[in-house]
Amino acid sequence: MFTFESQGRCLTVAEARDWQQAMARQIVCCDDVGDVYTVAGVDVGFEEKGSVTRAAVAVLDFPTMRLVDFAIAQLPTCMPYIPGLLSFREAPAVLTALQQLTVQPDLLLCDGQGRAHPRRFGVACHVGLLSGIPAIGVAKQRLCGEHDALPVEKDSLVALMDGQETIGSVLRSRTGVKPLYVSIGHRISLTSAVHFVQDSLAGYKLPEPIRWADGLASSRGKIVEKASRILERSI
DNA sequence: GCGACAG
DNA sequence: ATCTTGTCGC
DSSP states (O other): OOOOEEEEEEEEEEHHHHHHHHHTTOOOOSSOOOSSSEEEEEEEEEEETTTTEEEEEEEEEEETEEEEEEEEHHHHHEEEOOOOHHHHHHHHHHHHHHHHSSOOOOEEESOOSSSTTSSSHHHHHHHHHHHHHOEEESSSOOOOOOOOOOOOOOTOEEEEEEEEEEEEEEOSTTTTTEEEEEEEEEEEHHHHHHHHHHOOSSSSSSSSHHHHHHHHHTTTTTTTHHHHHHHTOOO
């Protein structure tokens, strides 16, 4: 029986799944967003052969998509990747990074599923509920659900279904590239979620906030330096 | 039993 | 996710 540390307590995989099912009932799936002046991208990377979890949050002005703040948190990795339990592995570092921010984001775009999850509680729901901030899940790959064929043109959109239930939207953010799997995280409707994702695109497959978070989470190159220079310039 | 399986 | 250079195409 595999167990892991979460919120100062040891959980078994079965207990973690039960917790997700219970927490999913607290997710607000209608719009409770207010005016959005800042949107943050959230992503996680791993260092030291996976022993260190590195979360990055990049806050951008909306809708100009200018970087206005960012934070990086490195914590020891608490558990391996288990499909469906990704958030237990990533949320601690993400929540830590969120607390380090100077500029509080009005909306979160999380790299991963939100409601499009077997128990309707992907990482975007987990982070959104525990932080209290409206959140959207933006995944590059499907975890569950089925959908009709999607036209190759940009802005094509089809529903992601699990039986008769709509759990998300499949959006072609760029012509000819693999689509994005958009689903609600917390305090937002699916329709608004898709609109915010589209309004955060800047010609690339991924929304700008997530592109920034991706770079900052993977610690590659001189992205942190570049981000730092942009921030001091805007002071 | 077999196939699927976010990051 | 991560290990990694060049390369084909819009």
